[in-house]
Amino acid sequence: MQVARSLGRVIRKLDRHMMDHPWGYAVGTGTIKTCVADLMIQTVFEEKKLANIDKRRNMVFTLFGLFYLGGFQYMLYCNWIPRMFPGNTRFDLFKKVVVDQFLHHPFVYFPTFYYLNELIRGGDISSAMENYRNEGKESLFACWKIWLPAQVTIILYYSSM
DSSP, X not given: OHHHHHHHHHHHHXXXXXXXXXXXXXXXXXXXXXXXXXXXXXXXXSOOOGGGSOHHHHHHXXXXXXXXXXXXXXXXXXXXXXXXXXXXXXXXXXXXXXXIIIIIIIIIIHHHHHHHHHHHTTOOHHHHHHHHHHHHHHHHXXXXXXXXXXXXXXXXXXXXX
């Protein structure tokens, strides 16, 4: 029982700290999550030894997690979109999803990722945009297969509470 109380105190203290420093935690989480996810894909699914991982690829994911997922998306989802659509009705929430999925992802998220990927690999913006033109539809459809149903489900669940 003492362990549970101690753990509860630690969790509450961490929670307060996160609430006081949300941007820092967003950046840290975005960075660590994408770095570790790529390392896991390379070592577990691609069965590479840690010494043989594609370090440049891991750098792409790590930097993308740091600057884009942690920094930019924190501002987008926690500041800018709520200011554009301040309500929480189902219609307001659907507008947020539309902006996210049909403006943010195709015109900001994926082009940024493709550009960063090319930059790290020694390419330039024109080769990044060519890759995006060639692969973008597939990337968007994969995103939409997961995130559109997920976001709609979340909206329906939370707006019914």
